Amino acid sequence: MSMGFGYVSPEQLMKDRADFARKGISRGRSVVGLQYADGLLFVSENPSQALHKVSEIYDRIAFAAVGRYNEFENLRIAGVRLADMRGYAYDRRDVTGRGLANAYAQTLGTIFSSGGEKPYEVEIFVAEIGDAPAEDQLYRLTYDGQVADEHGYAVMGGAADVVADYLKEHYSDGLPLQEALRLAVAALGHSGNGTQGSDRVIPSGDLEVAVLDRTRTQPRKFSRIKPSRLETLLGEPDASAAEPIEGSSKDEPPVAPPG
Template identity: 40%
Template sequence: MMTIPAYVPPSEWVTDRSTFVSDSIRNGGDGIVVARCADGIAMLARQCGANLSKSMRSVSEIHDRLAFAAVGLFHEAEELRVAGIRFADLRTYAYGRLDVTGRSLASMYARIIGKTFARIDVKPYQVQVTVAELGLVPSEDRFYTIDFDGSVRAGTGPILTGATDENSLDLPNNAPISEIVRAAGHVLDVEPANLEVGLLDRHASTRRHFRRLDAATVLEADGDGS
């Protein structure tokens, strides 16, 4: 005899799934700051204890002018990161390098994450993704945040996601990266020198603009090793 599952109003299970994922991200310990700076776009991460290995990154390159940051379950973030690289490679092959944009990458992530969230029989992604796009000129810089339900927020202001009591980050767009590192350390409640730091370098001499920086070295170069 077939059992008929109990009816659950859509609003109720959507709320339950939202609470489940947001609590998971908040309790996970990860935090991300993405902000424009004098040298391009800085992406900084505080990692929870499970992610302290240098092989487990929260901030990564996707394509020439695109970078990826995520908070939440590492293996799910890694799955999405790899999917983004494959998407960029295929789009480059089919069209061209400049056709790989932050908007197209964010839309791809939104489809994957949103479809999974909408399926009641599948666990939703326990991640929040940020895509940073370095424009050909500073006015074209864009940030895209993809939430666990597939919704997308786009803008140019600083992004703050993950486990933090703060909800905003007030920084000028042309601040030196050392100032961004110190501010991120404050809002993420971690020693600035211990942050993971990535930079989409506006002054790069090659088509690949992403590079990793050592936070302590950035602070020392500015005359502040704290």
């Protein structure tokens, strides 16, 4: 039996859909999810102050994404509604990161395998903070609904491989917030070409940073780090500070007047 000219094998169809989704995701800037001493840290290069890549889902659960904004925003809203309904109908403790990750996986998998619409060009993190570091959970979901349980750190987006290699070399458990933040920013700016001085220095104004902080006394553990605090944590120099006069030293005592 001869096949028509329009026939495409299922294997080729799935490969084409996967290539299409990966190409769209690769155009987005990376997001780093990283475990530090007091919780989970999320850092992304995002100059926009209105279109967030990292958001709160529920009391102890956060959501981060890369790819097409309208698609992952729809997923975020659906996750918030699901969490609210489950918490209202049962108990707030029944809303878990694992449950949300499974729901997202089913949605993404159904969309990817459906021939009626294009696959979502997104990757997402679903994170839940525990009472101890060993109880923290970080799930990475791909465009086709696959779920990975990450430990320590995870990266998604365009330069994910380069950023992940840098974190693999420099990351260690139990980092304080300041060191974890500086490491994440350095990894996002890493070029990966091995040339000294080729890494980018990302200004604090182009960063979106948020945490799930277990030390917060409020039930809601999600918090965004404001630009003023971000500059302090990154240790950026103050441009308004006066430069010392050439040939002088701040450590020299003042010269007494004659007589």
